[in-house]
Amino acid sequence: MHKLDAIGSKSVARRKFGFTKRLLDKLPLPANSQRAYFYDSLTRGLALAGSPAGKKVFVLYRKVAGRPERITIGPYPDLTIEQARGRAAELNGAIARGENPARDKRSVRDENTLAELFDKYLEDHLKPKRKQWASTKALFDLHLKNWRLRKISEIRRTDVIGLHTRIGTNSGKHTANRVVELLRALFNRAIAWEWNGLNPAAKVEAFPERERERFLQPDELPAFWKALHAEENETARDYILMSLLTGARRSNVQSMNWNEINFQAATWRIPEIKSKSGEAMTITLSAPALAILHTRKASSDSQFVFPGVGKSGHLIEPKSAWKRIIDRAGISDLRIHDLRRTLGSWQA
Structure with missing residues (x-):
């Protein structure tokens, strides 16, 4: 009987064996x-x-035209081993004929529905790059649910304008x-995936928006500082x-990780996967910020600066905790997000 090695091992040879349901069912989870x-x-x-x-998923991993390609076949055990082998044989046959199943799967066609395009956008583009993808899915599910089954080739600019107005x-x-x-963004990504249509949302004029201007006022600061320092929840x-x-x-502060902090350089590097712009950012840390980090690091047993349950x-x-603080300070209509504008007002 072939003995499976620990997940941490990098030996491909030890991870290659004849698939059986018993072996696949008992595979250990990755340690990382x-x-x-x-x-x-x-x-x-x-x-x-x-x-x-x-989660366990069958894939086909092959080099196609000199380039490594990974093609998803389907989830296990929804697909049996025999079904996965049959599908893999079909894909291998297509590759032998000079076709590229991975490229065909990446492309977007006129008959794709908006739901199919969004699912592809979510799995292939958004999730790998953004941790905050759930809010985008919620926006789609709430406001575009009636368009889910519409073919993308049938969506016109006038449709988008009407939807925008409603x-x-x-x-x-x-x-x-x-x-x-x-x-x-969806149609731009479809075009990048070799769809030949036009973006119906490309030149739809946005409504003017008035930015929220609330931030801590100078006369509110003493009461706010007193209330904040009186807060018993140290993490909050x-x-x-x-x-x-x-x-x-x-979201960046909440998920701040110790490996993002450079104490010597007094910097915090936010990786691109966490950045709203998709580009890494480096924030210089002030002496008070470093003091907080040093204190928390001394007693931390988590990868996160601000661990949660x-x-x-x-x-x-x-x-x-936020409600306790602003109630204690006697301040109204102030959100945690307003603290970003507070710093900007101090720097102005």
């Missing part, structure tokens, strides 16, 4: 955050990818603009202080 791949010794290129969350009336101008931005208190001192986005492992916006 990366997928683990196991290869079938009976079918060329067939592999099973196992995620840390326990959402602006019913849900607000800000939401309407975000929906059109999402449609524009330090998170709010760090938000104020760095001016960074809430939820699934993410880090702090999620501490609404209860």
